[in-house]
Amino acid sequence: MLNAILDIYRPEIEAMAHAWLVSGASRFGIRSRGRVLADWPPKSLNLHTPLCAPIALQGQTEGELFVCGMSGTAVQAKLDAQAAFLGRLSLTEHEMESVTAELVDTQDQLLALYNIVHSTHDQTTLVGLLTALAQATSQLFTVDTAFVWFEKSQGERLIAQAPKAVDENALVPLIDQVLTHDRQLLSNGRPTTTLLLPYGINSILILPLHIQNHPLAAIGIINKKNGAFGSPAIKLLETVAQYAESQIENTLLHEAQIAQTRSQTEMDMARTVQMNLMPQKLPQLPCLEMAAACRPALSVGGDFYDCLKQPDDSLFIALGDVSGKGMSAALLMAMTRTTMRNALRLLPNNSLQTFIDRTNEVLYDDFTDVGMFATLFIANWQPRERRMTYVNAGHTPVIHRPAGGPAYLMEVTGAPLCVLPVNLATTEELAFGCGDVLVAATDGFNEARNEAGEMFDYARLIALIDSLADRPAAEIVQAVFETITEFSQGHAQEDDQTILVIKGMDNNGKFASS
Amino acid sequence: MGNLQVVEQTKRIVVLTFSDRLDAFNAPNARAEIDGLLADGAVNFVVDLTEVSFMDSAGVAVMVNLLKRSRQAGGDVRLVRPSNETAMRILRLTRFDQVFAMFATAGEAVNAF
Numbered sequence: 001m002l003n004a005i006l007d008i009y010r011p012e013i014e015a016m017a018h019a020w021l022v023s024g025a026s027r028f029g030i031r032s033r034g035r036v037l038a039d040w041p042p043k044s045l046n047l048h049t050p051l052c053a054p055i056a057l058q059g060q061t062e063g064e065l066f067v068c069g070m071s072g073t074a075v076q077a078k079l080d081a082q083a084a085f086l087g088r089l090s091l092t093e094h095e096m097e098s099v100t101a102e103l104v105d106t107q108d109q110l111l112a113l114y115n116i117v118h119s120t121h122d123q124t125t126l127v128g129l130l131t132a133l134a135q136a137t138s139q140l141f142t143v144d145t146a147f148v149w150f151e152k153s154q155g156e157r158l159i160a161q162a163p164k165a166v167d168e169n170a171l172v173p174l175i176d177q178v179l180t181h182d183r184q185l186l187s188n189g190r191p192t193t194t195l196l197l198p199y200g201i202n203s204i205l206i207l208p209l210h211i212q213n214h215p216l217a218a219i220g221i222i223n224k225k226n227g228a229f230g231s232p233a234i235k236l237l238e239t240v241a242q243y244a245e246s247q248i249e250n251t252l253l254h255e256a257q258i259a260q261t262r263s264q265t266e267m268d269m270a271r272t273v274q275m276n277l278m279p280q281k282l283p284q285l286p287c288l289e290m291a292a293a294c295r296p297a298l299s300v301g302g303d304f305y306d307c308l309k310q311p312d313d314s315l316f317i318a319l320g321d322v323s324g325k326g327m328s329a330a331l332l333m334a335m336t337r338t339t340m341r342n343a344l345r346l347l348p349n350n351s352l353q354t355f356i357d358r359t360n361e362v363l364y365d366d367f368t369d370v371g372m373f374a375t376l377f378i379a380n381w382q383p384r385e386r387r388m389t390y391v392n393a394g395h396t397p398v399i400h401r402p403a404g405g406p407a408y409l410m411e412v413t414g415a416p417l418c419v420l421p422v423n424l425a426t427t428e429e430l431a432f433g434c435g436d437v438l439v440a441a442t443d444g445f446n447e448a449r450n451e452a453g454e455m456f457d458y459a460r461l462i463a464l465i466d467s468l469a470d471r472p473a474a475e476i477v478q479a480v481f482e483t484i485t486e487f488s489q490g491h492a493q494e495d496d497q498t499i500l501v502i503k504g505m506d507n508n509g510k511f512a513s514s
Numbered sequence: 515m516g517n518l519q520v521v522e523q524t525k526r527i528v529v530l531t532f533s534d535r536l537d538a539f540n541a542p543n544a545r546a547e548i549d550g551l552l553a554d555g556a557v558n559f560v561v562d563l564t565e566v567s568f569m570d571s572a573g574v575a576v577m578v579n580l581l582k583r584s585r586q587a588g589g590d591v592r593l594v595r596p597s598n599e600t601a602m603r604i605l606r607l608t609r610f611d612q613v614f615a616m617f618a619t620a621g622e623a624v625n626a627f
Contacts, residue, residue, distance in 0.1 A: 085519055260593075323575040368586060371579035375608065394608040415609040424612065443571045455570075494538055495571075 001090050002055065002063045004033050005099075009089065016082060026069030030055070030086075048113025050387060050418070051076055053083035057090045092333035112140045112236060113243060120186060120247055122496050126150065129251045130160035133244050137163045137221060140240065143231065144223035149175050150209075150248060151216050164350055166222060170198035173190050178206045183213040183486070188228035205229045207241045211248055219244055254433050267299035267327075274300050274330055277337050283309035287505050289382055291473035294498040295444075295481065302374070304337050305443045308344065320376035320417075320441040322394060329496075332367065336374055338415075339363055352378055352391045353427050356414075360393075360423035367418035375416040377440050386433035388506065393417050393425045397446050397458055399465050402437025403504075407465045409458055435511065436504040437476075445480065446499035451490040460487075470511070473501040527558045527624050536573035544576045545615035548583075552593025560623040561598075563596040569604050581614065591617075592623040 006013065013030070020028040026048060029039030053502070054075070064082045067075070075307040116136040130148045132390045138146035145165035147349040150158045159168050180184045185206040185299035197204065200389035203224050209217035219241050224233070282290045292305050302322030310316055318340060320331045326387030332468055336359070343358045355378065367373055375395035381388045394396060414425020432438065441461070448456045464483055477499055484497065505511050528551055536544065538626070551559075561577055581591045593614040596602050603612050617623040 271624075321571075323571070323578065368582045371582050373575070373578050373582075394610070396607050412607065412609050415613045416578075417579070419610075419613050425609075447570050 001057060001094055002030060002037055002086075005086060005090050006030065006038055008093070010038075013038070015030070018068055019068075024070055025067045028065075028067045030063055030065055032064075037063065039054045050120045051079055053079040055083045055090065056087045057094065058412055062087070062090060078233055094346065095098075096200075099332070107112050108236070113239060115140065116240060116243060122249075123163060123251065124254060126152070126248070126251050126255060127158060127160070127445055128237035129247055130158055131162065132241075133219070133247070134160040134162040137219065137237075137240055141221045142223070142225045143221045147171065147219070147242065148209075149218045149220075150211070151179070166198070167402075170201070171220070174204065174206060175220075178218050179215045181296045182208050183217070184208070184234070185220075186229055186234070188224075197368075203229055204331045205233060205237060207234075207237055209241055209245045209248065209497075210243065211252070212370065217244075217248060268447050270327065270330060271296070271299045274334065277334060278305060279307050282307050285309065285313075285315055285383065285509065286509065287386070288315065288381070289473045289503040289505055289509075289511070290501065292498075292500040293477050293481065294496070295493070296496045297493045298326045299445065300327060300330035301325055302333045303496040304333045305440070305498055305500045306340065307500070310380075314383040315383075316378070317381070317440070317500065317502065318378045319373050319442070319498065321442045321498070325373045325496065328370065328372070332370075332372060332374070336376075337364060340378075343363040352380055356391045356393060356417070356423055356429070360417050362461065364421055365416050373416045373418045379438075381432060381502075386431065388430045388432040389427055390430060391425045391427050393423060395418075395440075396418060396443060397439075397441055397461055399437075399439040399441075400430065400432075401469050402431075403433070403438075405466055405469065407437070407462045408438075408470070409462060416436075432502075433504045434506040437465065439465050439476070439480075439499065440502075441499040442483055442496060444493070444495035445484055445499065448484045448488045448497070449491050449494065449496060450487050453491075454488050456484060456498055476501045525627060526556060527560060527627055528543070528556045529560045529562060529620055529624065531562040531620070532579065535568045536566050537568060537570040537575065541572040541576050544573075545579065548576070548580050551582065552573070552583055555589040557584050558627055559584055559589070560593045560620055561591060561618045562594040563601060564594050564620075565585035566596045566601045568596045568613065569596070569601045571604070571608075574604060574610060577614070578610070583588070590615075590627070591605065592626055594618070594620050594623050 001151055010429055017028040021040060023098045027044050029040060030037045048068040050068045051071065052064045052066045054061045055063045055065060065086065065411065067079055116133070119136045120129055120132040123132050130150060133148045134146050143159055145163055146160040147159060152158055160167060185204065188203045189197065195496050199220055204220060206218050206220035208215040209219055211217055219237065221237060262270050278294055282292060294303055294305065296303065302324055305319040306317070308316045320336065322332045322336060339362045343355050377390065377395040377398050379388050379390035391414070392410065392412040393414050394412050396409065398410040398414065400406050400410050401458060413428050414423060417423060444459050448460050464480060468479050471479065480499055503511055559580060574587060577591070584591050593616045595616050595618060615626060617626060
């Protein structure tokens, strides 16, 4: 530092020396650690014992001023004051040097970051980003290679190395060590007891990268070409690491959003397909009024209903519920609907017993493979007899409200479909004429819960149907949905909700409940 | 006694005892537990519902799933009736009382294997 002061302030120090010489001193100079840095007159030989004053920088003696040929306390005081001044000057110079060095460092880092940002900002895939980061880091440091590692999920590891210079498998233990201890790894080739560098690696610096606050990735540079990795390299790589962390998080978010959008689009399409499997228009029969609706809990669900006018003018209705929710239930629902339609086409004399046996037989193995089952209510209404034959394979709730009421829960006539290899459900009959109301729904209604966790249950549903019986079928459907929505306010819909309402009318299309 | 060979056989029967509620909320846990037991080779199960106070269709689905998978693996499921009427009602309403062999106690259910 004293050499620097001499370089910068030589004229001023020379003036100081001149002042000493004209006031009688035979020699004046600056020395450090026994070596004379400068003296006046130059290289003069003087046998006088000099007076000395130490030049201190941050408490450390850097050197001293000396003067020969003079003595006395006044001379010593003057020399001390000048030495203290030079010490102060050294300190200021030292601070300026530090600030300048920091500025240069910051500028270097900003420039490096700019290069990295520029080369990585348009990367939208994780693989693309890691590759760009490795390339930019490799260019930034004078090294053989740079790499970025990311453990996306258990067993799915991505690594980008630019240029490829070392066997990536050899890096695995080193990266594992960094991520396990969440600590940087630095080695400049000196053997340590804990770290053995793989063949071909002379120096290495690896930093952990925190993705959503967890050390899941790492960035590293290998084999510094000139010298060893020191503080500047660590500092610079830390800056790069911070940027890499945020970019990896952004890219993951972006990828997740794309996947979610794709999945949502597929679910929306599946929902459209599924809704198209339900009757788009209910058949018109002179003495019946019908309405139906389906509201899945997720985009798709396992509920279904079907209404078909048969060639003999009778009406076939079906409403069912495949156990479970979501895509798996929806797939089985589509399979059930197709099987039912095929069975119906071959149905001899509208025999529901044959229908249910055949449907159970066809579906049993597939349902059993995935441990699922389906409840099903099917009915055939004959207009002439105003009677309904039905099979209820474990399905609730089916509510019948005879003309004049009261409504009641119809009993099932057998276990659900695909529980046993042979379905034992029996066929029953029901007089269904003017004033009768039949509501077949899925358990998403009676099992709907309110905020307190209380279920709507069968009793409320039956009472509701009693109170709505005189209203048109479409209004009943709407009112049931509204009542359930109001009841379960604040509680998400847990299960699919499907409802089919059939009302018996007179020959003029009028409904008389009593 | 040189002509006598003694072979002792035991049959593994897993007793699953549920209590309180078996519904949509805790069905996933029950199913996960059952998955583990089936993967471990268990095929014969007694499901004790004595202490179950409430069951919904999701709870029933857990038992049907167990029944089908255990039968596929050559085993079976026996139920111990819930003492609570509300819980029993859903089994009766959906006729699952015809599907499962039902018993009054876990001991009776185990002995029925």
